[in-house]
Amino acid sequence: MKIRVTGAFLFNVLCTISYTCCGETVGKRPPHIVMIIADDMGSNDLSYRGLDQITTANLDAMGFNGIIFNRHYTEPICTPSRAALLTGQYPIRLGLQGEPISAGEDRHLPPDVQTLPQLLKELGYTTHLVGKWHLGTARREDIPKGRGFDTHYGYWNGYIGYFDYETKSAMTITSEVYEGFDMKENFVDAWKDKGIYATHIFTEKALDIIDAQNKDIPMFLMVGHLAVHTGKNGMVEVADEKTMNNTYGYIADLERRRYVDALMNLDDSVGRIVEKLQQRDLLQNSVVIFMSDNGAQIRGIFHNGGSNYPLRGEKFSHHDGGIKNAALLYSPLLEKKNYIHDHLIHITDWLPTLYSLAGGNITSLKKTDGVDQWLSISQNKPSKRKNILINIDEVKLYSGVIGYGGRYKLLNGTIQSGFYDSFTGEPQSSNKMDYDIAAILNSRVNKAIKKSKVPGKHLDEALIRNLRKSSSAIRNNSKCNRGTEKYEICHHFCLFDLWTDPCETENLIRQKSKDDIVLNLKNQLAEFWNEVSPQTNKPVDINSDPAKYNGTWCTWLDDEFCIKIKTNNQNKNCNENNRSTSSIPVLKL
Incomplete structure (x- = not known):
């Protein structure tokens, strides 16, 4: 007789005995997992990397108390990165390696592919997504609740306005633009929250989830922030213009000033989430991860004022400015803390790493390109x-x-003849800011970690300065001092030595001494080419037009679940009524 082992049964077993991950006992029960993802944040935009415009106190404190990843790689754009993160597979396996999914496009994660929240649910976890999805919206089975999340508050598509929560999509053939509201609480449109700054509402929803969490049941909480992506109007929107100008007026470039203000709101969000974990006595058995999905976009339609300095390239690029992004981890489960992790890690590694850490058997995974990295971490x-x-x-x-x-x-x-493959300089201010070590020591994150009374070394000024010096060492690399540096666009093959030339200034492809290396890497690449699943890109579906669905983006191929509008007057009245429920006015920019 076969005995069916359910997630609940396994969880009860894990709650009563110590469990082992990778041969090491790591705790009495599976840890809570909190993953916070920034959108289009540059690798140079956190102050631990040497930036002297601001001090991102909470994020720096998180990395200094835990670990800072120095070689954390993602995909070059958002949909592929999020697909890789949640499936542990390269996007070429999923047909999602091309352009990001457009609003109104019937494209999604393959239904037979396991996702991280689905796997964790089998181990007894509650699973929650706050913020961005961007992995399919045409049917209810394509959206977060259909792919393993118990709850979702946020948006389904690639970006929204920070206050009006609207996004748009253009028909490929007619260039007609569809616009609609895209903020959901599970399947329900969150009209009542319209006008609240997106970073703030996402933070509050994350705090509510943590507050409601049963301490004895493990939680997976993923917070996909809109910040610091541009909003619907093509720029990063800020919570308050006057406050921004008073606080960051020393930054002359208005785009950069907006970006910094949005980034500091993001930093505060991380602080409040970690603080809440400590207040609920969850932090001492948690793994908290922060990362960006790809590099900042410096040029092009979604340029946001971010910085990848001194790395070459940006979002969309295969150079490190687009794919080697800031990432941090804090957990009391770390056997070694307060260090720079200089080993290779890819975004696909998080699924097997976290699944194993949660008590899962990674040999049972159907398919993964990821590697269990917990011992390395x-x-x-x-x-x-x-x-x-x-x-x-x-x-x-x-x-x-x-x-x-x-x-x-x-x-x-390369893409667009190397348009995204250039170098950009350090963002400029009228005055350089001193690194505010006191702000780090007094940050919500650092105070929460100290209050949790986890054994280990607490931060002090010497430790902070030493870690910051190590994490910003790339700035001192002689080949990263570009000035009038000429560089070669990789129209054909290029080879770079990332250890000696981290800014990819010198193409080594013609050096005879590197022929064996080139041949080896060409063979590896050829093997991957043989495994490519064709891209599943489709034009925007005319039937997805939000004008048919109360002015909202809906699961239009499950039309029977969508609220429909019969007349223009009815649509106008409905939208006016919905807008009137907002307690905070929309900021006009």
Whole structure:
């Protein structure tokens, strides 16, 4: 007779005995997992990296108390990154390696692919998503509650206005623009919250989830912030213009000033979430992760004022400015803390790492490109990962791979003739700000960690300065001092030594001494090319038009669940009534 082992049964077992992950006992019960994701944040935009415009006190404190990832790689754009994160697979397996999903496009995660929240639910976790989804919206089975999340408060598409929660999409053929409201509480449109700054409402919803969490049941909470992506109107919106100008007026560039203000609201959000975990006595058995989904976009339609300095490239690029992004982790479960993790890690690694840490058996996973990295993370041991497929776009014909433990990168081709592959300088201010160590010591994150009374070394000025110096060392690399540096666009093959030339200034492809390395990496790339699933891109569906559905984006292929509008007058009255429920007025920018 077969005995069916349910997630609830396994959880009860785990609650009564110590469990083992990778041969090491890590706790009496599975840890709470909180993952916070910034959108389009530059690798240079946190002050621990040497930026002297601001002090991101909470995020710096999180990294200094835990670990700072120095070689954390993502995908170059949002949909592929989020797909890789939640499935543990390279986007080429899913047909999602191309352009991000457009609002009104019938494209989504393949239904037979396991997601991280689905796997954690089987282990007894509650699973929650706050904020961005961007992995399919046409049917109810495509959206977060259909893919493993118990609850979702946020938006389904790629971006929204910070106050009006609207997004738009253009028809490919007619260039007609569809616009609609896109803030949901599970399946219900959150009209009542319209006018509240997006970062603030997402933070409050995350705090509510933590407040309601049963301490004895493990929680997976993913917070996908809108910040610091541009809003619907093409710029980063701020909570209050006057406050922004009074606080950051020393930054002359208005776009950069807006970006910094939004980033500091994001930093405060992280502080409040960690603080709430401590107040609920959850922090001492939690893993808190922060990352950006890709690099900042410096040019192009969604340019936001971010900075990837001194790295080359930006969002969309296969150069490190687009894919080697800021990432931090804090957990009392770490055996080694207060260090810079300099080993290779990819965004696909989080699924097997967290699943294993939660008590799952990674050999049971159907398919994964990820590697269980917990021993490398917790003990600062070498990574099991030796190479990374950056991405393959078989339509636009560009691809890239990193091999030799993260040392050598091979690129073949580029996008838009290298438009996104340039260098950008350090953001300028009228005066440089002193690094505010007192702000870090007094941050919500640092105070919460101290109050949790977890054994380990507490931060002091010397430790902070030492860690910051180590994490910003790339700025001192002689090849990163570009000035009038000329660089080669990789229209064909390029080879870079990322250890000696982290800013990718010198193409080594013609050096005979590197022929064996090039051949090896070409062979690796060729193997991945043979495994590509064709892109599933489709035009925006005319039937998705929000004008048909109360002015909202809906699961239009499950039309029977959508609220419909019969007349223009009815639509106008409905929207006016909905707007009147907002307790905070929309800020006009």
